[in-house]
Amino acid sequence: MRKEALLDKLSEFLMVEQCGWQLYQVVGSRTQDAELREKYAEFGAQTDRHRTVLIQLIRQLGGDPDYVSPTARVAQVKSEALLQSALQSGPLSDAEREASDLENVLLAETKDHADWQLLSQLAQALPKGKVRTALEAAVAEVEPQEDEHLQWAADKLAAVCLEALTSAPLPERGRLTRCVIDPAAPMKAIHAAPVSPRSLLETARLPPSQETPASRTARSAG
Amino acid sequence: MVSPPIEAVTLDPWREPGIPLDEQYRSWKQRVKAPYDKHDVDAYTRTRVILMNGVENGSWNFSHHFARSTDDFEIRSLLARTRMVDQQQQTTINWLNPADQTVLETTIAYEQVAIDLTAYFARNEPNPFVREAFNFGLLEDFDHLYRYSELLDYLEGKDPNSIVQGKTEIFPGRPTSEHHNDPEVRLLRHYEKNRAHPLSKLHTLTLLCGETQTYNFYKEHGPEYGNRQARELYAEIGEVEEEHVTFYESLLDPTETLLQRQVMHQLMEVYNYQHCYAHETDPRIRLIWDEFLHMELEQLQLWGQMLLRYEGIEPEALFGDTLTVEFRFEENKGYIRKVLGQQMDLRQWNSQWMDKADVSGEWPSHRYKELVNADGIPSEEIVDLQMLRQDPPERPGEELLARAREAALEVRE
Numbered sequence: 235m236r237k238e239a240l241l242d243k244l245s246e247f248l249m250v251e252q253c254g255w256q257l258y259q260v261v262g263s264r265t266q267d268a269e270l271r272e273k274y275a276e277f278g279a280q281t282d283r284h285r286t287v288l289i290q291l292i293r294q295l296g297g298d299p300d301y302v303s304p305t306a307r308v309a310q311v312k313s314e315a316l317l318q319s320a321l322q323s324g325p326l327s328d329a330e331r332e333a334s335d336l337e338n339v340l341l342a343e344t345k346d347h348a349d350w351q352l353l354s355q356l357a358q359a360l361p362k363g364k365v366r367t368a369l370e371a372a373v374a375e376v377e378p379q380e381d382e383h384l385q386w387a388a389d390k391l392a393a394v395c396l397e398a399l400t401s402a403p404l405p406e407r408g409r410l411t412r413c414v415i416d417p418a419a420p421m422k423a424i425h426a427a428p429v430s431p432r433s434l435l436e437t438a439r440l441p442p443s444q445e446t447p448a449s450r451t452a453r454s455a456g
Numbered sequence: 457m458v459s460p461p462i463e464a465v466t467l468d469p470w471r472e473p474g475i476p477l478d479e480q481y482r483s484w485k486q487r488v489k490a491p492y493d494k495h496d497v498d499a500y501t502r503t504r505v506i507l508m509n510g511v512e513n514g515s516w517n518f519s520h521h522f523a524r525s526t527d528d529f530e531i532r533s534l535l536a537r538t539r540m541v542d543q544q545q546q547t548t549i550n551w552l553n554p555a556d557q558t559v560l561e562t563t564i565a566y567e568q569v570a571i572d573l574t575a576y577f578a579r580n581e582p583n584p585f586v587r588e589a590f591n592f593g594l595l596e597d598f599d600h601l602y603r604y605s606e607l608l609d610y611l612e613g614k615d616p617n618s619i620v621q622g623k624t625e626i627f628p629g630r631p632t633s634e635h636h637n638d639p640e641v642r643l644l645r646h647y648e649k650n651r652a653h654p655l656s657k658l659h660t661l662t663l664l665c666g667e668t669q670t671y672n673f674y675k676e677h678g679p680e681y682g683n684r685q686a687r688e689l690y691a692e693i694g695e696v697e698e699e700h701v702t703f704y705e706s707l708l709d710p711t712e713t714l715l716q717r718q719v720m721h722q723l724m725e726v727y728n729y730q731h732c733y734a735h736e737t738d739p740r741i742r743l744i745w746d747e748f749l750h751m752e753l754e755q756l757q758l759w760g761q762m763l764l765r766y767e768g769i770e771p772e773a774l775f776g777d778t779l780t781v782e783f784r785f786e787e788n789k790g791y792i793r794k795v796l797g798q799q800m801d802l803r804q805w806n807s808q809w810m811d812k813a814d815v816s817g818e819w820p821s822h823r824y825k826e827l828v829n830a831d832g833i834p835s836e837e838i839v840d841l842q843m844l845r846q847d848p849p850e851r852p853g854e855e856l857l858a859r860a861r862e863a864a865l866e867v868r869e
Contacts (some may be wrong), residue, residue: 256768263765302650310650311711317767318713324527 235360241295245303247349248288253313254342255281262333266328270336273386280379281346287372294368308329309345316341327405327435333394340387347384350377464782465734469726470772475747480764492738494561498620500785501741503569504732505552506562507666508748510569511728513548514665515539515721522714535718535763538755540728545748552741559677560608560686564619566670567601569841573666575788582653586660586707588809589644591795592802593663593700598629598792600693602860603835606842607689611681615853623787626856628864632801632835634812635696636828637804638820642703646808649709649716654775657708661724664704671697674783685841688834695828719763719771722756723779730781740786796807827840839864 258278259377265271302310316338323331354377357369492501525531553562574597578590605626616626647656674697678690712720729749736742746843760771802809805819839861849855862865 259764259768260766300651302648307650307711309646314711314713314767319527320766321528321531322712324529 235356235365237295239367239392240356240365241292241297241301242303242305243352244288244292244295244297245299245301246306246309246350247353248285248292248299248341249302249306249309249312250346250349251281251285251288253310253317254346255285257313257317257338257342260320261339264335265332270390272330273390274339277383277386280383284376284379287376291368291372295365305312312345313342325352329398332407333391333398336387336391340384340391343380343384343387347380350380353377464780466778466780467730468777469723469753469756469775469779470760470777471757472753474752474757477537477541477754477758480544480751480754482548485513488551489744491552492529492542492741494554494557496699498737499565499619500572501624501738502553502565502619502735503572503785504736505741506565506569506669506744507573507662508728508732509546509550510666510669511662511725512542512549513669513672514661515725516542517668518717518721518763519537522718525714531715531762531766534758538722541751541755545751548744548748551713552744557748558612559613559680560604560617561614563604563606563674563677564601564616566673566859567597567604568620568624569666570597570670571601571792572785572788574663575791575795576786577659577663578782579788579791580660580782581645581656583656585645586647586656589703589707590659590663590800591799592804593667593703593791594807595629595796595800596626596632596635596696596700598796599632599635599835600696601865602628603632603689603693603838604627605857606838606861607686609854609857610838610842611683611686613851614732615851615857617853617856625789625792627796627860629796629868630802631864631867632693632696633829633833634803634825635827636821637699639699639702639822640806641805641819641821642699642706644703644706646707646709649712654708656722658724658727660704660707661720664701664708665724667697667700667704669673671701685834685838689838692834708809713767715759715763716769716774717757719759719774720778722752722759723775725752725777726756727781727783730779731783734781735784836868839868 255278258274258281262271262274262278265274292299319334319338323334326334348375353369354373357366357373360366360369467628468656485735492505493576494502516539519542523535523539526532569596573596574590578587578594581590601616601620601624608614608616620626630775647660649657674694675692678694681687681690726749731743733742733745733749735743756771763769763771763774799809801812803812803815803819803821805815805821842857842861843865849858
């Protein structure tokens with residue numbers, strides 16, 4: 235095993251835990267649901283502990299926990315993109331926003347889970363020694379919790395979405411006019427002065443393959 | 457004159473009480489204040505006015521960019537409200553410039569800002585790579601000051617030292633004719649947001665606002681001159697300012713989120729108002745810095761809370777608990793001479809610096825320079841025009857400019 239490659243990977247996993255912890259802080263402070271708030275707090279505290287476990291592991295292997303590997307940097311961008319999605323959630327109803335946060339948790343936990351699964355597989359593949367012992371101890375403490383986080387997020391999201399699809403009150407229809415998402419948007423409804431084919435300038439009615447007077451002039455000048 | 461020893465000011469920007477946001481709007485009469493007297497003003501009061509105008513415009517501009525990238529009502533609402541205050545502050549500051557100060561006189565002061573700001577930052581920049589970028593830009597702005605000084609003498613018959621007051625030397629740097637690069641050449645490798653010293657971020661953002669303002673000023677006022685030489689010199693140096701904006705902005709880590717940048721902009725405003733307040737010699741203008749510092753403290757704290765709510769990041773993580781402000785506008789002559797002696801012949805390529813003798817024929821800027829300099833170089837022509845003048849020096853300052861001119865001709869040869 236190449237130790238430097240492992241330390242780069244651990245830096246990435248540490249970043250995932252760090253961003254996961256931030257995510258739990260954010261969604262925990264935003265949720266209106268007591269059960270979700272409790273779970274976010276519980277899993278957030280466990281994720282905080284996972285950060286510590288990884289920091290210790292990196293130190294045991296002779297690395298610097300402050301080092302940010304290139305893949306850690308990309309992991310951070312991906313995690314922050316989940317948080318950034320809140321900046322675009324203006325038109326969502328409260329229930330949809332809640333589901334969106336939960337979905338972010340599921341996405342984050344999927345990556346987190348895969349990280350610890352990889353560490354578990356790596357520990358099994360390593361020869362006996364200090365590195366294997368350190369990895370095994372970390373995996374033994376964290377992996378069962380990661381299993382639980384992922385499972386809970388998947389189950390809870392499915393339940394919340396099912397409820398929204400079957401029994402929850404319908405979202406307000408008018409809100410759709412706030413963002414154009416209809417693939418065939420009714421132009422007359424959204425455009426105060428719709429342009430009809432008859433009011434277009436002659437050149438605008440030309441088929442795309444045909445040259446316009448300006449392009450002909452440019453070509454002859456060249 | 458040697459400046460007194462630097463006294464650093466430390467404040468707790470996250471808790472220091474500010475002015476509540478809903479008490480920050482000002483009436484027309486309150487926000488437009490009497491301008492300074494251009495004959496009487498301290499050169500560094502004028503540079504503070506120019507710098508803070510750039511800082512406010514930079515923040516205003518970024519706030520609009522942010523607003524166009526989000527539809528979260530709370531964020532857009534806070535952006536709209538803080539941005540409205542920013543533009544009111546900008547009015548107060550920029551309107552301090554007097555009507556009888558010509559565009560060229562103001563231009564001389566713009567270059568003085570660029571020089572003494574960049575030199576101080578370079579002297580105190582913790583990141584060696586960023587420091588070298590600052591040094592590189594410094595020698596270019598230093599040369600711009602000299603070229604514009606020739607234009608001031610040529611067009612208005614004025615001594616540029618009446619503006620810089622002997623605090624900044626007027627002498628050729630790396631010749632402006634050499635600043636014209638293939639745009640790609642200017643791109644640098646960026647700092648890494650998790651590892652960079654917070655001061656590097658504040659330095660870079662401040663310089664970026666200053667350079668953007670300079671670009672806008674030259675592009676806006678260059679065409680106001682009827683004289684062809686002036687029009688062309690503004691066009692030439694204006695383009696170098698575009699290169700500088702490209703250059704400094706490439707130092708920013710592109711993975712900084714919009715909210716993180718917003719908080720850094722606010723922190724940068726606090727940083728700059730703090731040194732303005734601490735070192736201002738005009739008591740009337742000092743009161744303005746004091747008021748605006750306390751407006752920005754409030755805005756910073758509001759944005760810090762947003763960062764915590766939306767990204768789970770304690771704002772202190774971006775900079776630490778306290779903000780120590782050491783910067784002040786002061787003379788940097790010795791430092792600039794040293795850098796000039798060592799680095800005048802450096803050129804840039806692939807995020808590195810090399811002696812011009814070592815630049816290969818593949819360097820893309822060869823071609824670009826040939827193209828733009830093909831039928832005359834305004835920054836050299838102004839030197840030639842001044843050389844042709846037969847009248848002996850009459851006013852104080854003319855000898856200094858004549859000596860600088862000789863040096864400029866030597867470099868050309």
